[in-house]
Amino acid sequence: MTKPLIALGLEGSANKLGVGIIRHPPHPISSFKPRPPAEILSNIRHTYNAPPGEGFLPKDTAQHHRQHVASLVQQSLAEANLTSSDIDVICYTKGPGMGAPLQSVAIAARTLSLMWNKPMVGVNHCIGHIEMGREITGATNPVVLYVSGGNTQVIAYSNQRYRIFGETLDIAVGNCLDRFARTLCIPNDPAPGYNIEQLAKKGNILLDLPYAVKGMDCSFSGILAKCDEYAAQMAKGTLTDPNTGEKITPEDLCFTLQETVFSMLVEITERAMAHVGSNQVLIVGGVGCNERVQEMMGSMAGERGGSVYATDERFCIDNGIMIAHAGLLAYSIGQTTDLVDCTCTQRFRTDDVWIGWRND
Known part of the structure; x- marks a missing residue:
């Protein structure tokens, strides 16, 4: 050119x-x-x-x-x-x-x-x-975590292809968050995932959820089903913290969901980093705007002597x-x-x- x-x-x-x-x-x-x-x-x-x-x-x-x-x-x-x-x-x-x-x-x-x-x-x-993520952040050859409403993939470049090392086996992580927002009737404006993130910042009780990681693949449908079950119990006033007896709030459920699914994403990304020998992680897709997933990924990458690259909502x-x-x-x-x-x-x-x- x-x-x-x-x-x-x-x-x-x-x-x-x-x-x-x-x-x-x-x-x-x-x-x-x-x-x-x-x-x-x-x-x-x-x-x-x-x-x-x-x-x-x-x-x-x-x-x-x-x-x-x-x-x-x-x-x-x-x-x-x-x-x-x-x-x-x-x-x-x-x-x-x-x-x-x-x-x-x-x-x-x-x-x-x-x-x-x-x-x-x-x-x-x-x-x-x-x-776009590579252009904006300057990441050279990172492991890519692509997380959005329709996709969840762990990707790395090799021989003029972006190779998929792990992905969701059912629904995408963004779809899981969006559908739980519907369960709680959380507004879609500006985005259901963003509104879940804001509620999760106020939650502090972590409930048990399925943890479905299989190698570098993951599954979210069972987690969503369990969260829907918790939401129904909460609506009846029967859902409490098993340790303190304190009633569970929507904020606690959003906190629980985020902590669980993001822990899964961090695990499969770290496994891919070890596999390809990379110390860079680039997070792309709509869910990549979430400050909590960036924080958790940063902690993992920092322990490996690496770094995380992410963009804001514009990109x-x-x-x-x-x-x-x-x-x-x-x-x-x-x-x-x-x-x-x-x-x-x-x-x-x-x-x-x-x-x-x-x-x-």
Whole structure:
């Protein structure tokens, strides 16, 4: 790449609709020097929130994306002080994610591509999180803990692939937190996981929960079922601390849930670090914003002489800029997606993607 390249990214795999614009400085492909930092020109997001006690349905989420995508693209261009002629490539989330919302964004990307006569790049959502995390934090070759509403994976790079060393065997950790928020009728605004985190800070009684770690894999459905059982007992006033007899509160249940699932995540991440010989951990995905999981992971990494890298909600939570960035990395080495192939898929494995822009 011998000239600056600018990409517009569209993300809509779940209830967040994101539009971002990024510029990569000139950097010859043959150069062995590190690529100069990318310049974030715009990063706008609009969230669909369902009422408390309910989850977001695919059809409602897709309608939200269709309603807002055009205005978000206009806002993004205005914020970046650009016009459509300045954009080199349109990048969009190909998957994984919810089918109907993904389709809405894919249609928007195809429409912009045809209107502006620009090439397209379909991006793996997980790769977007990883590459954005690496870009923002400067982590070189970390073990990646990818934790979100739809995904829980422990990942490390090897031979131009991001290899999955461990993952959830049923539901994702973010889905576990979100569904328990519904049980307690915790508001979805700004996010159910965030609201659980705030309640957990006020809890101090730790109850017994299943602890399901199997090698580097983990399971959360049994934990959720037990938490729902505790919540029903609490509603009847029959749930007490077995040691003191003190009544259990919603804050205690949120504290218990977080401490248990985050301990599991720390264990499988440490096992992966030992396996690949890394002393860096990069936490990405919406759950990665949680201060408690960052604190627990930091304690573990510190004991190993390592360090933890994480970003704030601008880049942890689903956003368009991560899609623009990962798409532009692919575009810089000649990868594009033909119009007929600009589809989406709910199942798109992290290790399916060839990482041709890395040669380490």
